[in-house]
Amino acid sequence: MMKRFATYLTEVKLKHLEHLEDALFNDGYAGGLEALRMLEEIVESLQGNATKGINIQSKVDGAPSIIAGTNPENGKFFVATKALFNKTPKINYTDADVDANHGHAAELAKKMKLALAHFPKLNIKGIWQGDFMFDSGDLMKATIDGEKMVTFTPNTITYAVPLNQPLAKTILAAKVGVIWHTSYRGNTIADLSAVFKVNVPSLTKNKDVWAGDTDFNDVSGTATFTQAEHKAVMKRIVDARSFLNRLDKKGMQVLFGDTVIAYNLKIYINDLVSQGKKFSGNKQKALAGYIDFVRGRYQPMIDKLKSAKGKAKKQAEIDAIINTLNKDRKIGGTLAWALEWHDTISDIKLMLVKKMEQVNSIPAFMKTATGYEVVGPEGFVAVDHMSNSAIKLVNRLEFSRNNFNAIKSWK
Helix, strand or coil, X not given: CCCCHHHHHHHCCCCCCCEHHHXXXXXXXXXXXXXXXXXXXXXXXXXXXXXXXXXXXXXXXXXXXXXXXXXXXCCCEEEECHHHHCCCCCCECCHHHXXXXXXXXXXXXXXXXXXXXXXXXXXXXXXXXXXXXXXXXXXXXXXXCCEEEEEECCCCCEEEEECCCHHHHHHHHCCEEEEEEEEEECCCCCCCEEECCCCHHHCCCCCCEEEEECECCCCCCCCCCCHHHHHHHHHHHXXXXXXXXXXXXXXXXXXXXXXXXXXXXXXXXXXXXXXXXXXXXXXXXXXXXXXXXXXXXXXXXXXXXXXXXXXXXXXXXXXXXXXXXXXXXXXXXXXXXXHHHHHHHHHXXXXXXXXXXXXXXXXXXXXXXXXXXXECCCEEEEEECCCCEEEEECCHHHHHHHHHHCCCCCC
16 A cells, blocks of 8 residues: 655655655655645745745755764664664664774774764764764865865765855864754664754754754745746646646556556656656657666666576566556556656756755855866755655756766765
């Protein structure tokens, strides 16, 4: 049975945030409805009219994702990566634990040990999760567009703060920097549940640790849509709702059920997104495009098999998928409208991201072979406090391109 999109993220640890436009493919019709509801509330939030608890946070590009706090089972302070949520958790109380769990990755182990040494100074209440942004050795000074900056590049994006700002002095004095975004509640590590909110001002201030949060402030007015922009984005939401209402129930079960068809469909969607391709509303073209993708994906697998029996078995899998897709004309129509919905939601999301990028507390750049290129932040996270759910708002194509082109210090 499909789960409602609004509850999806409250039932798991914060390992991975979903893209808003994938809601339909993850959680079916209910997911599509929930995505539209959240979009409407995000728009209202940007207009300063939110009344239902939508909170927008900046999505930072730190590394590693780090979890720290007191283990409720033994009262000991620890640090961990997302491996805390493994079936057999990796949890670090000492440097020896870090060596045992992460010694294979020297840079990761170094940052975990620094966190273990300095995060206790914050007196974190409970367990928090955030992004490790820098240690003192990561800080660099650079001149960008004629202005002297302190910079750090935790992952793909370079963050820069003008040296004449007080924040730069604070960062330069720190031994580590972290941005917090999530807290956890629970009596054991196994039953922790995420709460997409932290109270950074409650932390003990210490010059050794620069600690921030991801709250996206001053939205109303600064990132408000004009009347024409608001009308345009609301029309696109109406369009998306009409596409959703054209989906056939049986076609939805075939495409989005727990099947090999649904599995390949998610891969197909990601492949098209990575290429920057728009989806076609034509049902024949939509279906033919997906079938061609399936054939292209399976053929190399068939070619690698040595036995005729193995090749025939794998070919039978392809034939079964294609026969299922072709047996009912409503399936092609449903796929076409689903892809049209995906495209429309992506367009709406991009409108929101572009508007929110106008509020940027720390300038972000992409380091290239010829210097620094101004980019927006990695994206944003919309948190619905009514359901304690969260989705990410990211320009997927741009960030994929940035990941490919960036010069990374750890390579």
